[in-house]
Amino acid sequence: MDRGRRLSCDSSSGPIAPINFATDKFPFCIVWTPIPVLTWxxxxxxxxxxxMSTGVIRDFAGPYFVSEDNMGFGRPTRYLQLDPAFVNGGVVEWDECVSKASVVYGTRMHNLFCDNCHSHVGMALSLMKYKQYTNWNMVVLAFWMFLTGKHVGLMGFLKTWTPFTIVLITCTLVAIYLK
Known part of the structure; x- marks a missing residue:
């Protein structure tokens, strides 16, 4: 796994801390967790x-509220570690842009379909111009995480996929039975 992985970037702030799954510290990561029933x-x-660069997670957890280090639906089960070298200004700019997006989303009403947690992350990445891209949005982020996100160990995998598998098997058995 990536437990001891360190990224390098041109920054005067020194080495970047590794991901710490035990304490839920995910420096320079997008993190994801299932939403009960909906994700099932x-x-x-x-x-x-x-x-943030320190691993502290910020998430738009509800109307007018950006949570810090306590995700709205539980601990992360998936993550994408990004490279701050793709941000002009490096670590400092990364943290400033995550903070700016969090301030903005702390003043917004949450909307499941239009202005949500994915939009918050998209704004942070757009502000920092991650990989020179300024139009990060919920659709791009949802597909990126779904297709390339890594699971936080076996329990992260099980928490993500077990409910969906149970629903799928149940629906299949009901369909067979009703046939």
Missing amino acids: FFPFIGHMGIA
């Missing part, structure tokens, strides 16, 4: 947050 039926839909 649609496994690509979940709750998303973005971490």
Whole structure:
């Protein structure tokens, strides 16, 4: 796993701390966790947050509220570690942009379909111009996480996929029985 992985970037702040799964510290990561019932039926839909350089997670957890280090739907089960070298200004700019997006989303009403946790992460990445891209949005982020996100160990995998698998098997058995 990536337990001891360190990224390098041109920054005067020194080495970047590794991910610490035990304490839920995910430096420079987008993190994801399932939303009960919704993710059981649609496994690509979940709750998303973005971490500061220190690993502290920020997530738009509800109307007018950005949570810090306590995700709205539980501990992360998936993550994408990004490279701050793709941000002009490096670590400092990363943290400033995550903070700016969090301040903005602390003043917004939450909307499941239009302005949600994915939008918060998208704004942070757009502000920092991650990989020179300024149009990060919930659709791009949802697919990126679904297709390339890593699970936080076996328990993260099970928490993500077990409910969906149970629903799928149940629906299949009911369909066979009713046939």
